[in-house]
Amino acid sequence: MRAAVMHGAGDVRVEDRPDPKIVQPADAVVRVVASCVCGSDLWPYAAMPATDTGRPMGHEFLGVVEETGADVTALKSGDLVVAPFTYSDNACDYCAKGLHISCRNGGRYGFDGVDGGQGEAVRVPYADGTLVKLPVAADSALLPSLLALSDVMTTGHHGAVTAGIGRGDTVLVVGDGAVGLCAVIAAQRLGAERVVLAGRHSARTDLGRRFGATDVVAERGEEGVARVHELTGGVDKVIEAVGTRQALDTALGAVLDGGTISRLGVPQYEQGPIGPALFMRNIMLTGGASPARAYIEQLLPDVLDGTIAPGLVFDRTFRLGQTPHAYRAMADRQVLKALIRP
Amino acid sequence: MRAAVMHGAGDVRVEDRPDPKIVQPADAVVRVVASCVCGSDLWPYAAMPATDTGRPMGHEFLGVVEETGADVTALKSGDLVVAPFTYSDNACDYCAKGLHISCRNGGRYGFDGVDGGQGEAVRVPYADGTLVKLPVAADSALLPSLLALSDVMTTGHHGAVTAGIGRGDTVLVVGDGAVGLCAVIAAQRLGAERVVLAGRHSARTDLGRRFGATDVVAERGEEGVARVHELTGGVDKVIEAVGTRQALDTALGAVLDGGTISRLGVPQYEQGPIGPALFMRNIMLTGGASPARAYIEQLLPDVLDGTIAPGLVFDRTFRLGQTPHAYRAMADRQVLKALIRP
Structure with missing residues (x-):
């Protein structure tokens, strides 16, 4: 063959x-x-x-x-x-x-x-x-x-499930790849009211809107975090669908204290910032391979x-x-x- | 004054x-x-x-x-x-x-x-x-x-709550300080059936038994992890009540895939092992300051x-x-x- x-x-x-x-x-x-x-x-x-x-x-x-x-x-x-x-x-x-x-x-x-x-x-x-x-x-x-x-769809769903998304939630999805877009579907399907999609490729974010994203943030890094806060005041639930440290940092910047970050992108790093700053903020890190x-x-x-x-x-x-x-x-x-x- | x-x-x-x-x-x-x-x-x-x-x-x-x-x-x-x-x-x-x-x-x-x-x-x-x-x-x-x-008691309780402890659970508590001992109380109070306490100070672990610990593991490091597996086959829920990297490594070694580690000890490290290994195992990291x-x-x-x-x-x-x-x-x-x- x-x-x-x-x-x-x-x-x-x-x-x-x-x-x-x-x-x-x-x-x-x-x-x-x-x-x-x-x-x-x-x-x-x-x-x-x-x-x-x-x-x-x-x-x-x-x-x-x-x-x-x-x-x-x-x-x-x-x-x-x-x-x-x-x-x-x-x-x-x-x-x-x-x-x-x-x-x-x-x-x-x-x-x-x-x-x-x-x-x-x-x-x-x-x-x-x-x-x-x-x-x-x-x-x-x-x-x-x-x-x-x-x-991709079962992975996006895993993100929404492990983030504990339910009716009325505001969710940030970091990443406009296929998994991020499927996470938008999954978040919307589980009842999220507001789904902010962070991505800069308009063809992809347009598809994200079709899948249920209510807002798109094209800015990256600190600017992107600031934009999420401007739009939402910070979010309780983030699905991180990239796997880079930058994407994790965006998630950490956008999430409110006591919130949840569910990771779907295979981490391209071995060590991450889980020291006193994360601890004092009671941020839960979940997700993984679906x-x-x-x-x-x-x-x-x-x-x-x-x-x-x-x-x-x-x-x-x-x-x-x-x-x-x-x-x-x-x-x-x-x-x-x-x-x-x- | x-x-x-x-x-x-x-x-x-x-x-x-x-x-x-x-x-x-x-x-x-x-x-x-x-x-x-x-x-x-x-x-x-x-x-x-x-x-x-x-x-x-x-x-x-x-x-x-x-x-x-x-x-x-x-x-x-x-x-x-x-x-x-x-x-x-x-x-x-x-x-x-x-x-x-x-x-x-x-x-x-x-x-x-x-x-x-x-x-x-x-x-x-x-x-x-x-x-x-x-x-x-x-x-x-x-x-x-x-x-x-x-x-200490409200902190131990926070560990049991964020670890999601309920009736019938098997739990590992890492650390026989006052917070670890109160976590034993809290785990028992929320219905855990088996509470393994990792600690090496017998006066403290004796108090842990009085509080509801069913097993004590005095060994540290890899030996301690092996002992927890011997006793339980691995645990779904760990309360880490120390804050050192060694205690986190013990938690990571003892927890089953898909399990939860709730941290109560203020981390004495800035970076931790949250790369592909943790990701592939779907381990949830929760807890924080109570x-x-x-x-x-x-x-x-x-x-x-x-x-x-x-x-x-x-x-x-x-x-x-x-x-x-x-x-x-x-x-x-x-x-x-x-x-x-x-």
């Missing part, structure tokens, strides 16, 4: 790879119908040291089950399924708590002999515990929004009936062979989120 | 200070009946640079109202009152949310012309918003436990009827003139918490 492999920073190639086969009895092989490039894929694209073997890329995909192992009972060949961005057994203590991201037997696509999603097919471990069957046809117009459940598997079934009805349309974050479609261009276009910010069709 | 003043590390003196008088119409002057030395007083005692003027010490006291300003309506001369460890107007937006520690008009004893509690009398700003009237006589045997509401004023009325009935007896943390009483000895005894860990009688 053909699949995208990253060999180092800026070096993504579409190559021949072995066709996936059932290895463990809980495996399924899924023929990919649609996958995409994640904002988090851009971190290695910017900085990964060159490797000899390369790393299969992609952790968001949906597709059709082609083959199942002997222990797979909930899925059969021909089922259309969406994959959360990590696999999980849905049976361990963490999965039982809804924390599939910490599954005792879970793992990441593209590592440990598991294929990436940016390819023609994927061997999915713990298929029953991982994949969610979709009640639509493989040519449904809802496919982009269903694909968004793999990561347990996407736990949320897909919750959000699915809203996607199916059109209540939410996170698929609008996909603003360009590439063929699998064009995947290197998709990376380049996203890295150059010409594309918000690239959908890839094998 | 006589009052304790810190002039630098290790240098506490009891000196003549001006008698407090009403300055603002919301002030009250309180004649101190009992005060104490806080674990947090030991940080400047260890490290404060020498000063010319010195700093009046003490932020925990109870006493009798001697005089009130024209705007004070809820208190009158002769009332026995307890003071939370900061003053607050109980009228601003933060106080309305129960976050009196962030009061827009609040402040700290010993700063900005306000007396410390380790003295004969204190001018208390915003007396109506700060002081809580006690329905007992000034010679009540409950005084130590009522004094504990000033800080809004004591918000909790005193909640906890008061349990003190009055003897349900909780946090006053047991006071293991020695000093006269005001002996305050320097009280600091020394606490710094040397001969005394858990020193009560001071003017």
Whole structure:
């Protein structure tokens, strides 16, 4: 099969790879119908040291089950399924708590002999515990929004849930990438009255407004913080959907004492300012990597009936062979989120 | 009047200070009946640079109202009152949310012309918003436990509340100081089934057992973490009542993914490990300086009827003139918490 492999920073190639086969009895092989490039894929694209073997890329995909192992009972060949961005057994203590991201037997696509999603097919471990069957046809117009459940929409939802957003809240979302925009959807969906979106790319913030943002702050740094205070008097809840220290500093500047910052962007720093200043202000730091598997079934009805349309974050479609261009276009910010069709 | 003043590390003196008088119409002057030395007083005692003027010490006291300003309506001369460890107007937006520690008009004893509690009398700003009237006589045997509401008991309670402790929980409390011991009381009071206390001073951990600790871990560092896992398999909730990086590392090692760490000890570090490792584990960091004023009325009935007896943390009483000895005894860990009688 053909699949995208990253060999180092800026070096993504579409190559021949072995066709996936059932290895463990809980495996399924899924023929990919649609996958995409994640904002988090851009971190290695910017900085990964060159490797000899390369790393299969992609952790968001949906597709059709082609083959199942002997222990797979909930899925059969021909089922259309969406994959959360990590696999999980849905049976361990963490999965039982809804924390599939910490599954005792879970793992990441593209590592440990598991294929990436940016390819023609994927061997999915713990298929029953991982994949969610979709009640639509493989040519449904809802496919982009269903694909968004793999990561960006379930991640945005995780931010809104862990920030404790409820009816009437004022929320700041830092970042106008796909996750930030999905966090706007999620905040609005959970009843936030006012959603301030911090972002400077007008095409993206316009989509944010369509998703429910009531205000947009284009200024950055201290100016941005000042603007949030001017608009709101400070906010009780922030969803930080970037991962940089600057984004965290914006969150800390905008949040009121006693407020909550939920982080969704993988931190690009090891140490952060959690000393006496944070402590005296009683700011809660929450969020983290989303347990996407736990949320897909919750959000699915809203996607199916059109209540939410996170698929609008996909603003360009590439063929699998064009995947290197998709990376380049996203890295150059010409594309918000690239959908890839094998 | 006589009052304790810190002039630098290790240098506490009891000196003549001006008698407090009403300055603002919301002030009250309180004649101190009992005060104490806080674990947090030991940080400047260890490290404060020498000063010319010195700093009046003490932020925990109870006493009798001697005089009130024209705007004070809820208190009158002769009332026995307890003071939370900061003053607050109980009228601003933060106080309305129960976050009196962030009061827009609040402040700290010993700063900005306000007396410390380790003295004969204190001018208390915003007396109506700060002081809580006690329905007992000034010679009540409950005084130590009522004094504990000033800080250590309300702080321990804040840890249990922000950690979200409820019925059946397993909790780790890191630190066997007065705050850690009060956190044990608070965790038990909110329904925790298992309370593991990490501390190495057997007199203190014995008191912790009396307060409801079900297990004691005397080992420190990695050994301590291993012991907590051995006992519990890891915990969902940790109250960190020390403030050092080692205590935070113990908390991080003992907590399960998706768990909560509530910090009560003022961090003795500016930066902490909140990078990808914490993020991927979905660990929530909460806690902070307690809004004591918000909790005193909640906890008061349990003190009055003897349900909780946090006053047991006071293991020695000093006269005001002996305050320097009280600091020394606490710094040397001969005394858990020193009560001071003017």
